Amino acid sequence: MVPPPARRARSREAEPVRPRTASILAGRAWIGGRLQPVEIAIDEDGRIQSVGKVRVGAPRHDVGDAVILPAATDLHVHFRDPGGPADAESLATGTVAAALGGVALVGEMPNTLPPVTDVATLEEKAARVRGHAAIDVLLYASPTVARERVALARTAGAFKLYLSPTTGIAAAPPLDSVPGLLRELAELDLPLSVHAEDPGRFGAPERPRDAAEWDAHRPVPAELAALDSLANAPVRLRLHVAHITTARDVARLRERAISFEATPHHLLLSVRSAPGSLVKVNPPLRSEAERVALWEAFRRGEVPCLASDHAPHPAAERSLPFDRAPSGVPGVETMLPLLLSRVRSGEVDLPTVIRAACDRPARWFGQPHGRIAPGHRAHLIVVDFRSRTKLEGKRLHSACGWTPFEGWEAILPREHYRDGVRVVDAGEYVGSPNGRVVRPEFAHGKLGRPD
Ligand code: NCD
Numbered sequence: 001m002v003p004p005p006a007r008r009a010r011s012r013e014a015e016p017v018r019p020r021t022a023s024i025l026a027g028r029a030w031i032g033g034r035l036q037p038v039e040i041a042i043d044e045d046g047r048i049q050s051v052g053k054v055r056v057g058a059p060r061h062d063v064g065d066a067v068i069l070p071a072a073t074d075l076h077v078h079f080r081d082p083g084g085p086a087d088a089e090s091l092a093t094g095t096v097a098a099a100l101g102g103v104a105l106v107g108e109m110p111n112t113l114p115p116v117t118d119v120a121t122l123e124e125k126a127a128r129v130r131g132h133a134a135i136d137v138l139l140y141a142s143p144t145v146a147r148e149r150v151a152l153a154r155t156a157g158a159f160k161l162y163l164s165p166t167t168g169i170a171a172a173p174p175l176d177s178v179p180g181l182l183r184e185l186a187e188l189d190l191p192l193s194v195h196a197e198d199p200g201r202f203g204a205p206e207r208p209r210d211a212a213e214w215d216a217h218r219p220v221p222a223e224l225a226a227l228d229s230l231a232n233a234p235v236r237l238r239l240h241v242a243h244i245t246t247a248r249d250v251a252r253l254r255e256r257a258i259s260f261e262a263t264p265h266h267l268l269l270s271v272r273s274a275p276g277s278l279v280k281v282n283p284p285l286r287s288e289a290e291r292v293a294l295w296e297a298f299r300r301g302e303v304p305c306l307a308s309d310h311a312p313h314p315a316a317e318r319s320l321p322f323d324r325a326p327s328g329v330p331g332v333e334t335m336l337p338l339l340l341s342r343v344r345s346g347e348v349d350l351p352t353v354i355r356a357a358c359d360r361p362a363r364w365f366g367q368p369h370g371r372i373a374p375g376h377r378a379h380l381i382v383v384d385f386r387s388r389t390k391l392e393g394k395r396l397h398s399a400c401g402w403t404p405f406e407g408w409e410a411i412l413p414r415e416h417y418r419d420g421v422r423v424v425d426a427g428e429y430v431g432s433p434n435g436r437v438v439r440p441e442f443a444h445g446k447l448g449r450p451d
């Protein structure tokens with residue numbers, strides 16, 4: 001006899017059906033702050049079910065001498081989709097490059113064409129993610145149109161505020177209007193990332209000819225002044241500063257308990273290492289002394305997030321005179337591999353890199369990954385620290401075809417598992433475009449400022 005529906009519903013509640021184990025990944029994995037030999041059971045929904053010894057029968061893959069790490073989150077990329085230039089990037093090419101670089105989630109910036117300042121434009125971009133993106137994408141929106149802010153807060157993944165002109169941003173709000181805007185945004189409960197440079201401090205030379213003159217034109221004090229305009233932001237606001245460039249920024253932001261990111265180019269390149277317009281970027285590369293101090297702060301674990309600010313420009317525009325060349329460098333595919341190579345050479349330790357590339361940015365976006373733990377998504381990479389690659393722009397996967405790290409040593413992931421399914425195998429992309437549009441899930445964190 002068929003039981004009445006009410007009873008059936010009750011008994012289901014009493015005994016929730018657990019998804020079955022779909023696969024097991026075995027090897028030395030980064031768990032609880034160290035590498036330990038384990039078996040990771042992954043369920044049919046792509047979540048980590050258990051970590052330890054697994055007794056059930058499911059397809060098992062042993063990674064041998066390689067190590068299993070959580071995949072990374074890149075809080076800051078520009079994939080130029082829609083609006084182009086199409087020969088530089090798209091959501092399809094950019095997310096495949098990210099997957100190959102061990103990145104499982106990106107935050108995609110709103111300075112596309114048209115800029116993402118309203119819900120209709122945001123939804124159009126979200127529609128382009130579905131069916132095209134290889135990994136998950138969190139979409140930033142710009143809060144510059146006052147009447148759109150409340151609706152955007154319900155649909156976007158985060159806000160991005162530019163305090164200075166940069167690629168695709170012609171004008172910025174005056175600095176004295178910023179505290180009021182921050183108070184308003186704090187009520188909307190969406191993370192806010194700020195491009196912090198004060199154009200009021202930009203100066204001579206007006207037509208910079210190289211990276212050192214670009215640094216003089218958009219100098220460190222312009223960053224510090226912009227940071228001051230954020231000083232009294234409400235604690236409720238999840239505030240994050242993009243691409244800081246100096247140890248002085250690090251000290252100031254730590255004092256104020258504000259989240260921030262540093263890029264591989266500001267950590268590893270300086271005006272001295274910059275050949276011509278290849279490394280024109282906002283904010284500019286700094287002196288070698290500033291770079292070394294920033295790197296030391298990163299090594300000490302004082303930089304919470306690593307982000308690439310992947311900003312691909314067409315290769316042809318690199319040969320323009322410096323003052324006419326666009327600002328921005330690609331980097332989503334090389335961010336983690338460059339840092340893993342520094343781990344191998346002993347310049348930084350693995351916990352520091354994993355915290356800044358995987359754990360902390362995922363928590364910032366309120367996403368259950370970046371850690372190998374039950375309940376987290378099985379976005380995992382397999383890394384063989386003996387397998388080194390010399391980076392070549394033309395062999396990387398961004399459509400722009402160049403890198404400011406030409407010839408640098410990197411450790412690219414051998415495998416990448418997305419929701420437990422292999423999408424990179426032997427360094428080749430073998431996945432399908434099933435990336436999702438994600439929004440912060442603060443069940444995993446809390447509003448306010450995380451550590
Ligand atoms: C970025 C771009 O090209 O979109 N350029 C850059 O120099 N970083 C914009 C930005 O983040 O400033």
Ligand code: ZN
Nearest residue numbers: 076109309311
């Ligand atoms: Zn950027």
